[in-house]
Amino acid sequence: MKKKLYIIGSGPGARELLTERALQVLKSCDRIYSTTHRHKTILSGMAANIEECRIQDIPSVLETSDGVNIGLLVSGDTGFFSVAGSLQQRLEGMADMEIVCGISSLQYFCAKEGISYEDIKTVSLHGRQGSIAGTISYNRKVFVLTGGDNKAHLICKSLMEAGMSHIKAVAGENLSMENERIVRGTVKELAGNTFEDLSVLLLENPDFINCHIPLYDRDFVRGEVPMTKEEIRAVTLSKLAVEPDDVVYDIGAGTGSVAIEMARKAYNGSVFAIEKNDAALELINRNREKLGAFNVTVVPGTAPGVFAGIPRPNKAFIGGSSGNMDKIVRELRVKNPQVDIVANTISLESLNDAVSTFEKHGLATEIVCINSAVAKKAGNYHMMIANNPVYVISGKSRQ
Template sequence: MVYVVGMGARGKEGLSLLALRRVEEAEVLIGGSRHLALFPEHPGEKVPVKGPMEALLDLAEARVRAGRRVVFLASGDPLFYGIGKRVLERFPDAEVHPAPTAFQEAFARLGLPWDGARLFSFHGRPLGGGLLELALSPLSVVYTDPENTPARIARALLEMGAGGFRAHVAERLGEEGERVRSFARLEEVAEEAFAEPNVLILQAQAPLPPRLGFFPDELFERRLPKRGLITKREVRLLALGLLALPPDGILWDVGAGTGSVGIEAARLAPWGWVYAVERNPESWPHIEENARRFGVHNLTLVRGEAPGALEGLPPPHGVFVGGSGGELEGILAKSLEALRPGGRLVVAALTLENLGAAYASLRRTGLPLEGIQVQASRLVPTGPYRRLEAQNPTVLLAVRKEEGCGSTSSA
């Protein structure tokens, strides 16, 4: 039989009687060195966690076949970013005994209720879209690691203009050198060093930012004087609605220009990823700067010309074609082939030639075709007066790949 026993900040004194009995009756203990050290008198085999998890699971399976009882010792709740998931995949009948997690202990030390808190882990994970979710949360707790430290997370939030948080950092909970500190400003956290392991708690002290930025065009860094290298604000809003990305959706932003559509999409799909495909080297630094400026960490710049640059990208839930460089037919064919069933493709056509080519290609797919002409006017000053200035009209063409549909050719 296999058991998974969580160890809290109180060590073995915090174990339930049943969990303690499981450990005492075990013939094999598998765990981190600090957990094994809590049972110096235990007569069983002790296996420290080192190397690949798969090797430990193989060892446990061999011991179970030999009729021995195996206990995995873990931190806190083994099913909350712990080894419990991997153990249960191999041993579905394993018995799990959770202990309070590090974040529960941290809230207890601070005397803060944590109902309503959002839970994040950047332990061994990229910041990705989780950073935006953090910025949108009134109360959150973050599992950190030696790379994604509280200081690095604080700096990333400050870079995206989300500095309105009070912070608490709990270090080495339940261990020698335990310390819990509070900071009125993220700037203080950004300059501090913290002992490992630690958790970060953030409390919003200022209004939270919107999920859909609908940012003015002027906020994007772009190549000037060529003003056409940005998908205008009004067009972006409608295009994002037509794309209907799920929160974990993958978007190909083809002919990304400044990256404006991809950046807004990355904010709407924080658990997904955006691939901004752009052939012009002059645009690359602007896409990267705009991603940094708007706090987007779930975007990859793909330097190359489509359709060739689309090879090897993950199948998308949505494709936005804002520029084609004369390769529209090939881009549409490749995009529709790779698009997931139920996914959407949207083309922004500014010229009659592109409109005609896109319309003909998409009609040949046999998929239901939707089209919207966007013709907006903006209020501009004229001396002491105000007038409406028309923007260049854009036509958005959209198709949805039907469920159960395989590759769809536009040729």
């Protein structure tokens, strides 16, 4: 007889939050396994003995189990950042499967706080790497599952370091249990606490930015540092094709105009603005704060020397190479052989340097020359004032 496997969402933890369907299934099972130790204590006496089982051992346990109806308890809801999805794929064909949903930590916590969760952006950093600076920059409310190296207080500290100390925060620890703890305050205030694994965070940014709204030259603090103009930025970003989760370098970032535009495209990712000029560094920081691009990290120094201290890039923009084009491209390709690169140049010598370097390092190269003009009022007339021609050189990794 083919075995029947029930993957059961156990909810946030308390036994009274198990659904009626989950209780019925548990009572019908010959064997019950759990991916976490706490189920053995919380649910003791409700069904057959619960055996703890590591996730990686579940296929072999299912194969050798003498039970016909087998229950597998997983935390939370089976459709909310759950192992249930991956287990379905791994166990396909080994048993008839039924997924039994549970109450998620999001549902429980938002009910506890008396708020709707229909407009909340959800993120899991439990056992994962990444930053939520971009997510909270471009969303009003963000719900975060924490744990491992990304405990709630450490996430709050990282947001403080990104300049977001003012963000409102609510942390929930041991939800639905006797030792449940809810702490409210700012990110700065919560960073002074210590939270256990499997805590959750609800973050609110009243000054969030709509990342889909374009930026104009007039939006930036300019100073005396040259800035890539909006028409050139539009073509450059189109060629670079920045995606939401990308890690991007802006090398020779100037005022930060390209970095901040890229940060809006990489709204779940990160942009590292590399610049050696002190006046430019000050402008990048001012524009970053003014335009709410807190997923831009300012990196003082010269490329490629600063690459060692920052994460591996998916994309890179070279606005200024300081004569180091060959070294920069070589080191970018060392950090990520699949990196895509776009460089902007004005002079023919720099164009030749970029093209020969890209081709030398095996990049599929495309060159576009942009000649743009902007209308300016002259009395009752409009005159077209030409901008300098700019070469946009794209270097795509050969897949």
